[in-house]
Amino acid sequence: MTRETAVPLHEMISGAKEEILTEWIKNQLSDKSRSKGVPEASLRNSSSEFIRLFEEAITKGNVDDIEKPEWEEMRHMLAELSATRASQGSTPSDTAKFIFSLKEPLFARLTPEKGQGNTEASAAVWQLSLLLDKLGLYTAETFQRTREAIIRRQQKEMLEMSTPVIKVWDGVVAVPLIGTLDSARTQIVMETLLQKIVDTGSRIAILDITGVPTVDTQTAQHLMKTVSATRLMGAECIISGIRPQIAQTIVHLGIDINDIVTKATMADAIKEALARGGWSFERHLESV
Template structure:
């Protein structure tokens, strides 16, 4: 173990209480959160000390002997991110750990300038890496949350609804892209199998624009439905969309289309052998 590692280990082993007090004071946390933050700081300090005892290199946080410390930092950052706290708040909290360590190093090692310099460098290098790890973890946590929310929104925006016996409907809202089309296709085909439905309505009333790519996605979905032995009606063909399809030269021949979902349902019922009659007054 290098001299600066031994010096730093002696500091955190013999001055734990004082380090914690100065760390919490430097972090500037409100009184209401002081107890929780003290628990967080205590856990980090003990993991810090355990890494030093194992001989971990302060310049390399990726050293496996820092595993307990990195896990604690990641858990801290993830927990705070879930609570809505900012990455900068967690980073500043970790950086506040540097001040009491530097003060104690200066006090205890003033008689040995070379050792003091090496210890200061070790403290700065390690604590800076710790702060950076919390920022990286925060970003990864937020990205994971955003990705999960996007997936949930996609699922919510593409429900497969059973309108009638043997008739399913998928109301499309928003822009169609490859990933969303694939999700719709999988959900619709699975529902066709589960309900043994023979007809599916894809309603594009909520799709703002139809271009060549969107049309190709729709045609692929219709083809997949037909391979399952079912048929398909596309509803929501507004005048603007009809003109766009014609201008683009998109061939929808052989595919049933209707202007509204109501018209599509009426056609679906007719195709499946149902007839709705108004009740006499």
């Protein structure tokens, strides 16, 4: 919706640019609720930058759609602003408020020029209001997108970090599982474990579930999958770290894991693995 106003918006803005800017900055600085994290200098800078780009984009004639190429520079600037403000500790509403606060000095220019109740003036107010709303929301959106990207990255890192495969002894690897065992985790555990088995030529893999908070049918299913994949590779799996409650849950649920070797603790599992590998140990008490 583009309605022609008698005095084009951009002319009005460029005519009173300095006035609007000073008033805007004054308003922002006097605002008590303003976030203290943003220094005055950077506020002045970003305000004048915003007005400059705003004028530029409006002069090009497009006042409805900020997705258009005319607004490219503005979008870029807002994305940067949103990111720096977020790192300075501002909330997304603070950043959006920064843009919404331009309405006051801007509208103040519109109405006296054209008089109260002027339809043209109100049309211009409406148009500008819509535009500034869009720009404000854009900063909030960018903020959210940046945060989501961070969350996704951290999630991925956590997944990768939470599944270390440890070489315990020649031919023995162990995976201490920590956290809930869902299908995505199982997939990563399987991949890293099987690769490690190939790399180290291990015959025995120990899956330690001490850090798995609960075991339900699905978790058990995932464990069984890992065990059978390991078997297909030609290695044997021992499940260790089964807490008493978990043992009871497994029995209650009627999950059949009869053909899997299970041990109460990791130590027992390592002992068993070494014994199978033909290792034996002796403790010399006199040297203690």
